[in-house]
Amino acid sequence: MVNDPFNIVDEIPRKAMTLFYLVDTSGSMSGAKIGALNTAVRETLPIIEEISKTNSDSKIKIAVLEFSSGCEWMYPTPIDIEAFEWRDLQAGGLTVLGEAYDNLNQQLSHSHGFMMEATGSFAPVIILLSDGAPTDYPEHALEKLKTNNWFKVATRIAIAIGDDCVKSTLMDFTGNQEAVLTVHTIDELKKIIRMVSVTASRVNSKTASVGKDAPDKATEAIDAIGTDIANDPTLKGIDVGSSTTNSGTDDWTGW
Numbered sequence: 001m002v003n004d005p006f007n008i009v010d011e012i013p014r015k016a017m018t019l020f021y022l023v024d025t026s027g028s029m030s031g032a033k034i035g036a037l038n039t040a041v042r043e044t045l046p047i048i049e050e051i052s053k054t055n056s057d058s059k060i061k062i063a064v065l066e067f068s069s070g071c072e073w074m075y076p077t078p079i080d081i082e083a084f085e086w087r088d089l090q091a092g093g094l095t096v097l098g099e100a101y102d103n104l105n106q107q108l109s110h111s112h113g114f115m116m117e118a119t120g121s122f123a124p125v126i127i128l129l130s131d132g133a134p135t136d137y138p139e140h141a142l143e144k145l146k147t148n149n150w151f152k153v154a155t156r157i158a159i160a161i162g163d164d165c166v167k168s169t170l171m172d173f174t175g176n177q178e179a180v181l182t183v184h185t186i187d188e189l190k191k192i193i194r195m196v197s198v199t200a201s202r203v204n205s206k207t208a209s210v211g212k213d214a215p216d217k218a219t220e221a222i223d224a225i226g227t228d229i230a231n232d233p234t235l236k237g238i239d240v241g242s243s244t245t246n247s248g249t250d251d252w253t254g255w
Helices: 032-053 097-107 139-145 149-153 167-174 186-204 217-231
Strands: 015-024 058-067 071-073 125-130 155-161 180-183
Touching: 015 032, 015 097, 015 186, 032 058, 032 186, 058 097, 071 097, 097 139, 125 167, 125 186, 139 167, 155 167, 155 186, 155 217, 167 180, 180 186, 186 217
Parallel strands: 015 058, 015 125, 125 155, 155 180
Antiparallel strands: 058 071
16 A cells, blocks of 8 residues: 555654743742742643644743852753653852843843744743842843843743832833832742743743734733733732832731
């Protein structure tokens, strides 16, 4: 029997969409905060894996950079979500945010960094999580990062963990105050990590809409996250942007 060549269908290569987590693991994150973060991401990954499996446009990869007194990538390259295993982070040390920006800038490159995909890449999602203020001076590193073309098109979201976080620093990173979300409890932290990771991954891993009035992916993702927060009564304690409605309600017990 002769094989019919027309019955042979090659799988169309999918572009990669990398989800970056930039995680503050300084001493103030110890205990309940880092524990909840580890649990939340670990429980979120299977949902993102399902998004990747059912997406004909792209495959999702994960990259994690922790920063305290220094910086370290969880793995030397982004890992396909199907093969990714979360390694619980430990907290201790300072908050070298500027060094984290430098590390991110080096890897947001298609010639020598994490964006070297033969099939191409979609704009990444970058989620920054922090509970305090940088102990270095990140302004110069951020200015350099802002010239990076991948950073320019990335969906950038920052999660401020508690009232002690300097939100202006996070707003400088996102470039959009609506993309800075402040949580005040362990439950809120876990829920927002899951919701932001899933929503942004879903939006950024699909082919962009076309037309002059079509929103860019970053705008679409941030708008969707804002809508989700507004429509979910369990997230009413989260402050969006410069809002201080829930200031003074920090409670990191119950872990």
